[in-house]
Each structure stands twice: as structure tokens, then as C-alpha cells.
Amino acid sequence: MKIDSGLSSPTLPESPPQMGLQFTMATEEDFEEIMAMSQDIYGGLDYLPTRYSTWLQEPHRMVILARKQGKVIALESVCVIDDGETVLVEGLRVAPQERGKGVAGVLLRFCSQLVKARFPKVKVSRLTRDDQLGPKDFQKYRLITKQGILLVRFRAEDMKLCLAELSISENAAEAALLDPNDAHRLFLSSVVMRDVLPNATIVQDWQPFKPLASNMAILAKKNIDWMVDDARCPTVASLCTFPFRVPIGDDWYYLNIDIFGKDLELVQQQFLAHLRRHTATLKGYVMCQVFLDPALWELLAEFCRNTLGVELVKGYTEQCVVESDLM
Ligand SMILES: CC(C)(COP(=O)(O)OP(=O)(O)OC[C@H]1O[C@@H](n2cnc3c(N)ncnc32)[C@H](O)[C@@H]1OP(=O)(O)O)[C@@H](O)C(=O)NCCC(=O)NCCS
Numbered sequence: 001m002k003i004d005s006g007l008s009s010p011t012l013p014e015s016p017p018q019m020g021l022q023f024t025m026a027t028e029e030d031f032e033e034i035m036a037m038s039q040d041i042y043g044g045l046d047y048l049p050t051r052y053s054t055w056l057q058e059p060h061r062m063v064i065l066a067r068k069q070g071k072v073i074a075l076e077s078v079c080v081i082d083d084g085e086t087v088l089v090e091g092l093r094v095a096p097q098e099r100g101k102g103v104a105g106v107l108l109r110f111c112s113q114l115v116k117a118r119f120p121k122v123k124v125s126r127l128t129r130d131d132q133l134g135p136k137d138f139q140k141y142r143l144i145t146k147q148g149i150l151l152v153r154f155r156a157e158d159m160k161l162c163l164a165e166l167s168i169s170e171n172a173a174e175a176a177l178l179d180p181n182d183a184h185r186l187f188l189s190s191v192v193m194r195d196v197l198p199n200a201t202i203v204q205d206w207q208p209f210k211p212l213a214s215n216m217a218i219l220a221k222k223n224i225d226w227m228v229d230d231a232r233c234p235t236v237a238s239l240c241t242f243p244f245r246v247p248i249g250d251d252w253y254y255l256n257i258d259i260f261g262k263d264l265e266l267v268q269q270q271f272l273a274h275l276r277r278h279t280a281t282l283k284g285y286v287m288c289q290v291f292l293d294p295a296l297w298e299l300l301a302e303f304c305r306n307t308l309g310v311e312l313v314k315g316y317t318e319q320c321v322v323e324s325d326l327m
Pocket of ligand 1: 041042091092093094095098099100101102103104105106108127128129130137
């Protein structure tokens with residue numbers, strides 16, 4: 001397969017002749033068509049509408065579309081991270097009427113070939129999955145780490161009132177918001193890598209990064225809060241997105257909180273600190289997805305139900321960070 005070497009080229013010159021698919025680089029003009037085929041995905045919590053324009057601007061990212069008779073039927077994005085050695089695979093989706101026919105497999109293989117040709121230093125492909133992985137998947141992937149996923153929903157105004165009424169001990173502020181310099185220094189420190197991060201991986205809103213200065217530069221461009229319990233010697237660390245809109249409804253926001261560490265009380269306090277920061281002014285409904293050590297899931301779920309009085313949207317599910325050698 002011959003591949004164009006110009007990163008900005010909107011069209012890929014030669015696509016494999018499989019299944020009558022053509023492959024093109026996504027552009028701003030494709031947005032509506034991509035949204036139309038994405039309507040049912042992630043239970044209304046699709047991040048792509050908010051990220052799409054930014055993704056198109058990112059220098060080490062490609063957003064690739066598969067078309068059938070000119071019509072967009074699938075999308076995948078690949079982003080080069082880890083000092084150029086890893087490709088992060090994200091956003092994969094196939095139009096509902098085209099699923100189960102092998103389209104995703106063909107698109108994934110096409111993207112791997114493209115990455116190999118354009119970024120020859122890349123050795124590994126990494127992704128996060130939240131579906132049930134079986135033995136066949138683990139022949140393909142190495143498991144890097146797992147986080148439990150706790151999904152709760154609430155009205156921002158109700159949460160604000162509830163937080164104001166919590167007892168002093170539940171409100172104890174063992175949560176320090178970090179400025180970018182401190183975040184950089186702490187997340188690259190050996191104590192955080194070894195004792196706090198799961199398998200030395202920073203997972204931020206589904207994106208798994210090795211703790212490297214180049215990745216911290218990517219993360220520094222995002223609108224996120226970095227927190228630890230103790231800035232001198234952290235036991236628990238967390239990252240929280242700013243609330244952003246998702247397709248589930250007009251008044252709905254999504255809040256994504258990644259928490260690392262095994263101390264329930266400290267995890268709980270960081271969770272509360274993020275909620276407090278973001279519900280202070282927010283009006284509307286919030287879908288809040290918390291990623292945490294699997295062993296703490298049940299305990300935090302109980303705290304959400306009993307102390308915060310919020311509704312769990314679903315039971316225990318897992319976020320698996322997996323990788324494979326780039327074939
Ligand atoms: C998941 C989805 C993309 C699969 O599309 P499809 O064309 O029906 O899938 P295929 O028939 O090509 O087969 C699936 C292949 O993709 C792989 N796959 C499934 N989900 C994947 C994911 N999230 N990331 C990477 N690979 C995935 C399967 O393991 C399988 O690989 P194999 O060919 O080596 O066995 C499609 O069902 C979809 O769009 N679902 C809604 C969006 C979604 O859940 N995306 C997952 C993002 S985490």
C-alpha cells in the first residue's frame with residue numbers, strides 16, 4: 001500500500017480494495033455526517049462532538065474515515081504519544097447498519113499501516129476498552145491496567161446543597177489543587193509513578209499516557225484539574241475534566257474524574273473536592289464518571305448512594321488499558 005507522507009493531506013491516495021471502502025482524512029465538513037452515524041453510542045456520553053475540532057488541529061493526530069460509495073460509515077483516530085513510541089487508538093465507531101461485517105477490523109488494520117509509514121518510531125498501539133474482553137482479545141493484547149468505572153447522575157443544584165450539608169469530617173479538605181508546574185513535577189516523581197499511578201500509567205478521560213515530560217506537555221494543554229492529597233508526598237492523585245456537554249440532552253453535562261490510589265477516605269475527599277469545584281456554579285444535570293481502583297468501587301458506590309443520595313446509572317464496569325505491538 002502506498003501512503004502519502006504529507007500529514008496535512010485531506011485525502012489518502014490509495015486505499016485497500018477491501019469491502020469497497022475508501023479512506024480519507026476527516027475535515028471540518030465531515031462533522032455532521034460523523035455525528036449522524038454516532039447517535040446511539042456510549043449511552044449518550046460521546047465526547048467526540050466536543051473534541052472533534054481540537055482533534056483535527058492536533059499535530060500528532062490523524063482522524064481517519066472509512067467511506068462506502070462516498071458516505072462516511074466509520075471513524076478512528078490515532079494519536080502519537082510517549083515520545084513518539086506509542087499510538088493511542090481512540091474514537092472507533094462504525095455506522096449501526098454496517099456493524100458486524102468486519103469494517104472496524106479493516107479500518108484498524110489500515111490505520112496501523114498508515115501509522116507505521118508516517119511514524120516509523122511507533123512500536124506499540126494502546127487503547128482503552130470498557131466492553132467485556134475475552135481470551136481471544138488477550139491473545140491480541142497485553143493488559144496494562146484496569147480501573148473500575150462508577151457512573152452516577154445528579155442535578156448540579158441538588159449536589160451543591162448536599163455538599164454544603166456534609167459533616168465537617170466528610171468535608172475535611174485533604175485535597176490540594178496543583179498548578180501546572182507542581183502537577184508536572186509530582187506526576188513525574190518516582191513516588192507517584194511507583195506508589196500512586198496504576199502500573200505507572202496516567203489515565204486521563206480514557207487516554208492512557210506514560211509519565212513522560214512530552215506527555216505532560218500534551219496534558220498541560222487540556223482544561224483539567226490536577227489534585228493530590230498531600231503535595232509533599234502524595235498517596236492519592238486525581239484528574240478532573242471541566243464539565244462539558246454531551247449528546248444525552250440539552251441540560252446535561254459530563255464530568256470525568258480519574259482517581260489513583262488505594263486509600264478510600266482520601267479518594268472520597270478528592271471526589272468531593274472535584275464535585276464541590278464544579279457544582280458551585282453549574283446549572284443542570286450531570287453524568288459523572290469516576291474511574292478508580294476496582295477494590296474501592298463498591299465502597300464509593302455505597303457512599304454515593306447513602307451519603308450523597310445520588311443515583312447509580314449502572315453497576316460495576318471496567319476500563320481496561322491494553323496494548324499490542326504494532327503489526
Ligand atoms: C465496536 C464497533 C466499532 C465494532 O465494529 P464492527 O465493524 O462491527 O467490528 P468488526 O466486525 O470489524 O470486528 C470487531 C473487531 O474490532 C475489535 N474491536 C471491537 N471494539 C474495539 C475497540 N473499542 N477498539 C479496538 N478494537 C475493537 C474486535 O476485537 C474485532 O477485532 P478482530 O477483527 O481482531 O477480531 C461497533 O460495534 C461500534 O461502532 N460500536 C459503537 C461504538 C463503540 O462502542 N466503539 C468502541 C469504542 S471503545
